[in-house]
Amino acid sequence: MHGYTADKDAYLKRLKRIEGQVRGIARMVDEDVYCIDVLTQISAVTKALQAVSIGLMEDHLGHCVVDAARRDPAEGAAKVREASDAIARLVKS
Amino acid sequence: MHGYTADKDAYLKRLKRIEGQVRGIARMVDEDVYCIDVLTQISAVTKALQAVSIGLMEDHLGHCVVDAARRDPAEGAAKVREASDAIARLVKS
Amino acid sequence: MHGYTADKDAYLKRLKRIEGQVRGIARMVDEDVYCIDVLTQISAVTKALQAVSIGLMEDHLGHCVVDAARRDPAEGAAKVREASDAIARLVKS
Amino acid sequence: MHGYTADKDAYLKRLKRIEGQVRGIARMVDEDVYCIDVLTQISAVTKALQAVSIGLMEDHLGHCVVDAARRDPAEGAAKVREASDAIARLVKS
Numbered sequence: 136m137h138g139y140t141a142d143k144d145a146y147l148k149r150l151k152r153i154e155g156q157v158r159g160i161a162r163m164v165d166e167d168v169y170c171i172d173v174l175t176q177i178s179a180v181t182k183a184l185q186a187v188s189i190g191l192m193e194d195h196l197g198h199c200v201v202d203a204a205r206r207d208p209a210e211g212a213a214k215v216r217e218a219s220d221a222i223a224r225l226v227k228s
Numbered sequence: 229m230h231g232y233t234a235d236k237d238a239y240l241k242r243l244k245r246i247e248g249q250v251r252g253i254a255r256m257v258d259e260d261v262y263c264i265d266v267l268t269q270i271s272a273v274t275k276a277l278q279a280v281s282i283g284l285m286e287d288h289l290g291h292c293v294v295d296a297a298r299r300d301p302a303e304g305a306a307k308v309r310e311a312s313d314a315i316a317r318l319v320k321s
Numbered sequence: 322m323h324g325y326t327a328d329k330d331a332y333l334k335r336l337k338r339i340e341g342q343v344r345g346i347a348r349m350v351d352e353d354v355y356c357i358d359v360l361t362q363i364s365a366v367t368k369a370l371q372a373v374s375i376g377l378m379e380d381h382l383g384h385c386v387v388d389a390a391r392r393d394p395a396e397g398a399a400k401v402r403e404a405s406d407a408i409a410r411l412v413k414s
Numbered sequence: 415m416h417g418y419t420a421d422k423d424a425y426l427k428r429l430k431r432i433e434g435q436v437r438g439i440a441r442m443v444d445e446d447v448y449c450i451d452v453l454t455q456i457s458a459v460t461k462a463l464q465a466v467s468i469g470l471m472e473d474h475l476g477h478c479v480v481d482a483a484r485r486d487p488a489e490g491a492a493k494v495r496e497a498s499d500a501i502a503r504l505v506k507s
Contacts (some may be wrong), residue, residue, distance in 0.1 A: 150254040161243040170288040174314045177281045178321040188270045193405035195263040201390040219379035221267045228271040286498035294483040312472035336440040347429040356474040360500045364507040381449040407453045414457040
């Protein structure tokens, strides 16, 4: 059980759609679609992936991190540290 | 013929790999993998997509934009404008 | 008292340095330094600002959010929601 | 003479404003303003810096890169390479 478990089906549906969008970008490249249009589509997929990340992070903070902090302050601090590192990777990607 | 045409096969291979990575993320969610590990993998895919964008943009600048500018300054200026808007979308995504 | 209060002096020192870096960028523009060198310096300042944001967010999660969640689940959930919105702004900026 | 020279005064004014915004963030930290409000303000400054970068890049492409490509294809290719590296730094910051 993780933060995202309750929304699992919605996440799977979004990831399925993103997978289809990536396949669509490959098709655009294969059919020699204009560069800028390919780039616009990649930006859309990147945004969709980031939205999934932000949702997962919210679920993670609201469940895993908060639950750990309620059980034990040291465990909570470790979870906060770990979440911050993941936020840093998100911001830099 | 576009900027990326010469490297088309390499781009298709990279996009195929990214598609597989997105499918792998869906599998992680389906198998209840720990949130932070899912997030790390999404960051990796986002970085891979951005690397494709940066490559496409370099090809586009080096061919479409430069060729337009050599043919006609006004056409070159329009292409630069269009490329800048795409760079702005890249930076914000 | 906020999450960052214990590190206030360190944050003020970092922001002072960033302020000086922005002033340095204006000086570069004023002295007609080569565009790419100005851009490199702006990227460095953006990274420094993001590092401050990530530090502040870690302090915020570890104190304000965790404390609220320990006091009252509903208050904790509201803080998580608010933090997620701030993370979304960070990722998109 | 660089791509941005014609707009130099406008860039200096924008950078001056950004410098003031960074000073304002330090003041917020000094006065113990709520973490999320400090973060919102840092996101605004980061966006303003990125907008300056995108403007400088557009000027650079429209002048330095296009002029080099008109003078000499090899010089143009080197400028495109250099600009792409700067775009990659922008996207990752």
